Amino acid sequence: MDTSEQWAEVDRYFIDSLVDEDQALAAARESSAETLFPGIDVAPNMGAFLGLLVQLTAAERILEIGTLAGYSAIWMARAAGPQAQIITCELEQANARVAQANFDRTGVAEQVEIRLGPAAETLQQLIAEQAAPFDLVFIDADKRSNPAYLQAALQLSRPGTVILIDNTVRNGQVVDADSADPDIIGTRQLVADIAAEKRLTATAFQTVGLKGWDGFTLVRVN
């Protein structure tokens, strides 16, 4: 068994032991195969982590950037309960269609609203509408736009808002200061922006598992 197989086996052990993924949720995860980006949704243990984060922060207004098949939004919606509102931004109509069917099937359609279009534009609309601040923001879309997403998220935040950014390690590429990959450049700019913003407290973790070597960055607005 090579190392990545061991990472996957450990993930499967914890998921089988601890993560309660019902049939509808499993179907939503599997339906990412019908999106334009199969298999890049969060792993079940990350979904459960998102649900716990929602409950730990008592989040009721949740903003997600990057819907895909809706798997992560369903975890957050179920954890947040029926009074919660989730706005999830998706660029691709084909993905949004798959996600909407999953929201209908899993009984969270009342709580979750998909905003179709470039997320940077949707976020500017929310700012212009003077949308009430969000309690939790999950950024998990095109990584090159992460600096813009962070700036917009800050304008849609209040003291205490938690911002979680997925995929900030990318096989360790984040440490490559000379990378020409726009996604790595975007991630490194995100990290620099977080560091430079006095209002923010942050940390970041590497993870290994079913999805290989990656990680996330966790931020609190003070």
Ligand code: DHB
């Ligand atoms: C990719 C994007 C993700 O959000 C993820 O969790 C894994 C991979 C990608 O664009 O390759």
Ligand code: MG
């Ligand atoms: Mg991701």
